[in-house]
Amino acid sequence: MSISTYYDAIAQCNRCGFCQVACPVFRSTGNESGVARGRLALLRALIEGRLQWSKELEEPLYDCLLCGACTSNCFPAIPTSDLVIKARSEYLDTVGRKSIHRLLFDKLLPYPRRLHLAARAVALGKNSGVSELAGALGLLRIFGRDFTRAEQILGRFPAQPLRARFRPGVYRGQGRHLRLAYFVGCGIDTISQAAGEATLALLRRFSSSVHLLDNNCCGLPAWSYGDLAAARHLAARNLPLLDGGRFDAIVTDCSSCTAFIKKYPLLFTDNDPCRDKARDVASRTRDVAEWLAAEVIPFSKALDGKRVTFHDPCHASRGQGIIKPPRDLLRQIPGAEFVEMHEADWCCGGAGAYALSHFDLAMQVLDRKMENLKKTGADVLVTTCPACTIQLSYGVRRHSLNVKVQHLTEVI
DSSP: OHHHHHHHHTTTOOOOOOOHHHHHHHHHHHGGSSHHHHHHHHHHHHHHSOOOOGGGHHHHHSOOOOOHHHHTTOTTOOOOHHHHHHHHHHHHHHHHOOOOHHHHIIIITHHHHHHHHHHHHHHHHHTTTTTHHHHHTTTTTTGOOOOOOOHHGGOOOOOOOHHHOOSSSEEEEESEEEEEEEEEHHHHHHOOOHHHHHHHHHHHSSSSSSEEOOOOSSSSHHHHHHHHHHHHHHHHHHHHGGGGGSSSSEESHHHHHHHHHHTTGGSSOTTSSSSHHOOOHHHHHHEEHHHHTSSOOOOOOOOOOOOEEEEHHHHHHHOOOHHHHHHHHHSSTOOOOEEOOTTTOOOOOOOGGGGTTTHHHHHHHHHHHHHHHHHHTOOOOOOOOOHHHHHHHHHHTTTTTTOOEEGGGGOO
């Protein structure tokens, strides 16, 4: 669907500039093209024929974090992030997809086994130092212009994916009669595995059975890139696994996955047979924080004397309105002192793979978050998004802070 279809929504911008206060990109660069007002003016110029689609538009279209902060500070609540994604889609229709994204979205993300093999190759290359050599030779720029610098964000890469150690299938629980499905996001599966193990253990404590799914990527990376067909394909492949009749709830410990699965109905037209199934799946999907908050938690861990704070992932707070549940849980942890962080919902700069092409900007956004973290005096920084966990862990190392970054399920 052409971006011109959304002209009325774009034209609601009255150029008040309130988005400037909330936009991490604008606050870092001061560039008008990097704030919602500037992006919407760009889209309006394209629709009105004052600008033509060209590769010169890649930077202003793709330096947006899609954090949604602008919409939260906008009187008409213009959904700028969604409009940017629509514009990215039309941009790709005009200039074509990059080969690396065709490989990722068409050949790797739909197939968990292939993704696991790729993750093992990355782990071998990074942990052995081979990738450092390849980066020095300029062989890795295909993955993003800033890949060589962004690679340091990951730290040491796990040798095996989570689902190579915990095979997909049904795991018996110790709790009440409740059938749960555990949707494993790519970040949890390949990088943040301690969180995945903790989540699986928690779900087993509160259910009669947990089905560890053999799902592929939720589709959010393709959607964010503007490859809507690839996102739809990834979602359609997941729907049969998520058949609502088999599970009382579908739980995931990646706020980005949760937010996108809840959007699955928007991917399909009314006459598409996937639409009804997508609606059912979306209605049964729960972020692990909102699901745990509805349970009576017998806490098995203690954080005696530890000060704990929380970072709101953009896809949790603005994407789903999940703000209170994780804080309620953290306040109940025996021995822990919860302290609120200033600008807790300010984007950390992770935004998936944003640093691969915008490393300096991602670091500017991250540094602001770290300065706010320092003021809390926290010993533990908790979040519910693996991409945020990775970014924040790097921020702690970058600023030499004695702070442990953990997923919510790791501290309960």
